[in-house]
Amino acid sequence: MHGNSVPDSYVYVTEEGVTRHYADGSVDALAWEDVVEVRVVGDTDSDILYILLDRDGQGCVVPKSATDASFLTRLRYLPDFDLDRLGAAVEAAHDDYVVVWRSPEPPSTLPDFEYD
Numbered sequence: 001m002h003g004n005s006v007p008d009s010y011v012y013v014t015e016e017g018v019t020r021h022y023a024d025g026s027v028d029a030l031a032w033e034d035v036v037e038v039r040v041v042g043d044t045d046s047d048i049l050y051i052l053l054d055r056d057g058q059g060c061v062v063p064k065s066a067t068d069a070s071f072l073t074r075l076r077y078l079p080d081f082d083l084d085r086l087g088a089a090v091e092a093a094h095d096d097y098v099v100v101w102r103s104p105e106p107p108s109t110l111p112d113f114e115y116d
Helices: 069-075 083-091
Strands: 009-013 017-022 027-031 037-042 048-053 059-063 098-102
Touching: 009 059, 009 069, 017 059, 027 059, 037 083, 069 083, 083 098
Parallel strands: none
Antiparallel strands: 009 017, 017 027, 037 048, 037 098, 048 059
16 A cells, blocks of 8 residues: 655745745745845756745745745745746756845945954
8 A cells, every 4th residue: 555655845835934844854934024035946856946045045945846826926025026037047947046036125234343
């Protein structure tokens, strides 16, 4: 008897953010308000990976195979997000990543330091 195989990971998309749960119990999560960059890359299993990053370079890697329409719908709410650019990047995805969106807001300024 063959049972249903357990997926390697699954993804939850909410209004607050995106969360990926791995089979080993680890979790990647990122709030939408913290996303400053979206990348697309092809992986070795012929899937497409969406990589969402925050200002510190931490992020959440989301396989296209684990997404549904709610993920793409939510991406559209990022300021000036271009679905056509995303589609072109997905069509041309290979081993190197393509940045499809960056936050239009400048990074926060560094504090002023006094030097002796």
